[in-house]
Amino acid sequence: MTDINSPEEKARYERGLAVLTEVDGGSAPAVMENLADIAPALAHHIVAFGFGDIYARPGLDPKQRQLITLGILASLGGCEPQLEVHVKTSLNVGLTPSEIVETFIHTAGYAGFPRALNAVGVAKKVFADRGLLPVSSDR
Incomplete structure (x- = not known):
């Protein structure tokens, strides 16, 4: 121990x-x-x-680490409370709401739409709490 x-x-x-x-x-x-x-x-x-x-x-900057963390937590599913913390942290290190949403769109191809939808739902709550809605997107 x-x-x-x-x-x-x-x-x-x-x-x-x-x-x-x-x-x-x-x-x-x-x-x-x-x-x-x-x-x-x-x-x-x-x-x-x-x-x-x-x-x-060393080797990855905080933004890169957060993108990885968002993708992993979204893919795992069932980690929504931790995902909420990391969406907040992602904003704190300089990721934009559009980059965060794009991460979850990308996740859909590997982990499925239900997990991507759950992740976007968590992000929407955080964005609303911070006055960051609506999120603009190119697509």
Whole structure:
């Protein structure tokens, strides 16, 4: 079992928290707080591994990482709450609503229309909350 209080784990967590804070736009603390009473180790690993190890890697910029994440979550299906967080994060790192919608249109060819429709529904909610509707599209 991993000791989340070891110096190495604390360093991974701090690195991840810095990356998460940079891209997230403020909703991450709520996710971590929701896990604090039942799965604090899971909250730690989301930050340490997901952001301290994966998102902090060189080679892809935050926009590219978010496009990949959107496509994967949409393709998996059943991840709508996490997809909502990542649609928000995608906007925070500079993706446009049109780019996000285009990602979900592209997903339809690989994961099917139901999953693409669910993803667009999540995006529509986020866009409405941020006053970004209607989304203009070339097609």
